[in-house]
């Protein structure tokens with residue numbers, strides 16, 4: 486059976502007055518049926534553009550330049566507008582950060598969900614209403630039946646986001662693309678909603694592509710993760726591997742921004758510097774100007790995404806891949822640093838935070 490989603494060599498550009506922005510550059514990844522796949526990186530990494538591409542929602546001045554987006558083996562980029570519309574909201578649902586734009590203020594919350602169910606699943610109005618109430622209840626809305634007719638403004642932000650999740654699940658999609666679904670919420674509510682999202686997606690066997698700038702959110706929900714920097718994947722691994730054995734210096738830097746229980750800090754250090762201008766990327770490895778481990782050759786050589794075990798170029802089947810010259814095949818000596826950690830990356834993180842590069 487074909488994998489649920491396979492993105493191959495996707496490149497997306499925006500033609501702006503400042504120049505041509507390559508927001509996504511030769512990106513490939515795969516999501517298996519039922520899998521929870523995280524995409525993480527700072528603002529401007531190309532996460533949202535990737536998500537919008539999967540839904541074929543890139544508008545001018547943006548353009549999908551090349552690549553394939555295979556959904557159950559069929560290329561979404563080759564489909565007609567009407568074919569893609571029947572997939573959107575039906576087989577692939579989406580959840581965005583801003584609930585306000587997803588819920589129409591002039592219709593009741595329950596009414597909107599029920600209408601989507603009637604339309605997509607061919608239910609009678611009564612069946613759709615019952616299923617809506619069940620779903621609202623399942624996502625944790627108290628007295629779901631009584632609240633069916635409430636308008637969006639009568640829901641708190643957290644409840645609105647729960648309703649959006651109910652809406653996304655209502656048509657039993659195979660894939661939910663969730664872009665920063667809980668960023669606007671308070672941390673406790675965020676954790677509850679992420680738990681529910683994960684639980685419901687497991688129950689319905691729905692795959693998730695979860696986009697976030699927060700590795701803590703990935704840990705709550707995902708099985709596998711792709712770290713993006715300046716439009717490219719810099720590391721791909723299972724969540725466990727990524728946390729216990731991160732290979733790319735950027736990943737380690739992102740870890741230093743996860744708040745830890747008991748460390749007394751709220752949001753911690755962020756990686757010094759900012760994402761480069763995507764119109765004119767630095768030479769060599771795009772991350773080198775911010776990398777505390779960078780050496781001269783990092784300014785000249787752009788590292789391919791490499792299997793960290795074999796040193797060969799990564800494929801979609803590679804378990805753990807990183808795009809750092811440290812892992813590139815043929816490098817006679819490698820770099821002198823190593824990001825090796827026993828615990829959850831603590832040593833490497835503190836090394837990073839202190840700006841202390843290797844010997």
Ligand SMILES: Nc1ncnc2c1ncn2[C@@H]1O[C@H](COP(=O)(O)OP(=O)(O)OP(=O)(O)O)[C@@H](O)[C@H]1O
Nearest residue numbers: 499501506508527528529530531532533534535763
């Ligand atoms: N409509 C647009 N017009 C021009 N450039 C755009 C547009 N949308 C995105 N871009 C470019 O693509 C880059 C990647 O954007 P994207 O929204 O995917 O980043 P992101 O990783 O999702 O960050 P964020 O968390 O801020 O959304 C941006 O830095 C910007 O340069």
